[in-house]
Amino acid sequence: MQRRTIVIIGGGVAGSMLAVQLTRLPGGPWPLDVLLVETRPHLGPGTAYSNNRPEWLLNVRSGGMSAFPDEPDHFVDWLQQHGIDNCPNGFCPRQTYGRYLSSLVEDTLAQPAANGVRVQWLNTRAVAAEPAAHGCALHVILADGRRVAADTVVLALGNFPPPMPVQPADSYRQHPHFHANPWAPEALSSIRPDESVLLVGTGLTALDTLVALHKQRHRAPILAVSRHGHWPAPHASKPVVPYPNYYADKLAGLRTVTEVLRAVRRQVALGVTEGFDWRAVLDAPRPDFGRIWAAWPREEQQRFLRHLATRWSTLRHRNPPANAAILTELLDSGQLQVHHGCVQQIEPRGEQLAVELRHRTQHSWLVADHVVLCTGPLMDYQHINDPLVTSLRNGGLLVPDALRLGIRTNAAGALLNQDGQASECLYTLGSALRPLWFESTAVPELRRQAADLAATLAQRFTSSNGQLPSALRFVS
Numbered sequence: 431m432q433r434r435t436i437v438i439i440g441g442g443v444a445g446s447m448l449a450v451q452l453t454r455l456p457g458g459p460w461p462l463d464v465l466l467v468e469t470r471p472h473l474g475p476g477t478a479y480s481n482n483r484p485e486w487l488l489n490v491r492s493g494g495m496s497a498f499p500d501e502p503d504h505f506v507d508w509l510q511q512h513g514i515d516n517c518p519n520g521f522c523p524r525q526t527y528g529r530y531l532s533s534l535v536e537d538t539l540a541q542p543a544a545n546g547v548r549v550q551w552l553n554t555r556a557v558a559a560e561p562a563a564h565g566c567a568l569h570v571i572l573a574d575g576r577r578v579a580a581d582t583v584v585l586a587l588g589n590f591p592p593p594m595p596v597q598p599a600d601s602y603r604q605h606p607h608f609h610a611n612p613w614a615p616e617a618l619s620s621i622r623p624d625e626s627v628l629l630v631g632t633g634l635t636a637l638d639t640l641v642a643l644h645k646q647r648h649r650a651p652i653l654a655v656s657r658h659g660h661w662p663a664p665h666a667s668k669p670v671v672p673y674p675n676y677y678a679d680k681l682a683g684l685r686t687v688t689e690v691l692r693a694v695r696r697q698v699a700l701g702v703t704e705g706f707d708w709r710a711v712l713d714a715p716r717p718d719f720g721r722i723w724a725a726w727p728r729e730e731q732q733r734f735l736r737h738l739a740t741r742w743s744t745l746r747h748r749n750p751p752a753n754a755a756i757l758t759e760l761l762d763s764g765q766l767q768v769h770h771g772c773v774q775q776i777e778p779r780g781e782q783l784a785v786e787l788r789h790r791t792q793h794s795w796l797v798a799d800h801v802v803l804c805t806g807p808l809m810d811y812q813h814i815n816d817p818l819v820t821s822l823r824n825g826g827l828l829v830p831d832a833l834r835l836g837i838r839t840n841a842a843g844a845l846l847n848q849d850g851q852a853s854e855c856l857y858t859l860g861s862a863l864r865p866l867w868f869e870s871t872a873v874p875e876l877r878r879q880a881a882d883l884a885a886t887l888a889q890r891f892t893s894s895n896g897q898l899p900s901a902l903r904f905v906s
Contacts, residue, residue, distance in 0.1 A: 436465070441466045443873065447876055451881050467572070487524065494874065559583055592803055599776075651767065653768075859876070
């Protein structure tokens with residue numbers, strides 16, 4: 431059986447976990463060469479876990495952060511093996527988790543896996559992909575000019591930077607005190623303790639920025655602006671007692687947002703009277719969140735996105751107790767002030783920046799020495815200008831979804847064309863699957879997707895008996 435090539439574009443969490451899962455496929459030998467295309471200096475951590483700030487903590491306890499769905503204690507065991515004490519309240523620094531991910535993928539690079547799979551890292555960027563002349567295959571074009579023939583290509587592109595809050599952005603984007611990416615190395619180190627800061631957003635990224643400023647002993651005023659002004663809810667100080675999953679009895683078959691919302695509220699109220707923490711009740715049907723989302727017609731999905739998605743995110747994606755304490759301290763002292771409204775305009779005023787807000791019918795201006803963009807990532811693949819995405823989109827191989835959340839795929843992650851037919855050789859996982867499952871960025875979802883996709887790819891090669899289909903085609 432001839433060796434086959436799987437090209438994984440993106441070496442962050444999702445792409446690295448997939449590569450590791452392929453090396454763990456049972457049986458074998460598997461004649462598979464896995465090429466990880468990643469331009470960053472390290473595989474595994476991605477943007478979220480490759481920082482050098484120990485104050486930035488995981489927002490899930492270490493017991494829930496294993497890279498493998500069938501080995502829930504894998505990360506905790508790794509901590510013990512490396513002499514790292516379990517972190518305060520169970521929330522480890524993200525850079526520690528980045529080391530964990532790097533160690534997993536580095537082991538796959540050292541030598542061929544026991545099952546015959548070989549992994550190689552191409553430290554460059556993929557700029558285009560196009561169908562090969564024959565067979566179900568693609569040619570991946572790299573930034574250095576090389577062309578790589580792939581039997582299967584997997585897009586593990588992660589999150590793209592957030593869109594600018596005001597277009598056109600020419601007047602403020604290049605201003606030295608406008609920070610478009612607070613996670614970039616040294617992005618916040620230029621902010622002096624006596625300079626005022628305005629945060630656009632009040633989610634987890636804004637909390638990261640607050641924690642970093644607090645660590646830097648920032649003493650000047652901090653302003654935060656968002657439409658609703660909701661901050662992520664805090665985790666309980668200790669692990670909560672799990673609540674039984676009530677999806678099958680209470681949520682299965684519900685086809686409106688209102689029905690699901692009422693059912694969850696009733697269950698939370700019942701659980702609290704029984705002595706359970708509300709967080710445990712809300713988290714109980716987590717394995718089935720994707721099925722709840724998929725059961726809603728598009729109109730209901732749109733209703734959820736308009737009215738509840740932000741509030742859901744603040745309740746579902748919580749922050750560690752240490753971060754919650756810093757937030758409370760800054761709010762109680764008055765150093766942090768929250769303003770409700772949508773950003774209408776940003777304009778430079780010398781070394782400062784002025785931000786115009788609209789709240790209902792009222793307009794106001796806020797002025798600060800620095801403005802930090804803390805909104806969510808760009809999810810609309812119709813407006814993502816990455817060369818690879820543009821190439822696939824123009825070639826009809828990638829179709830953005832109607833809700834502007836990601837890419838149209840089938841349940842296995844195979845990309846769909848305009849007619850709804852699934853590609854045999856082009857897949858994705860991670861954040862691009864938001865249209866399918868909505869919740870598709872946290873480690874518990876990514877590790878499950880990586881394991882499932884590895885099994886899917888293995889089945890595909892097995893069912894073809896090592897022979898590629900005779901022509902590039904789509905199947906339903």
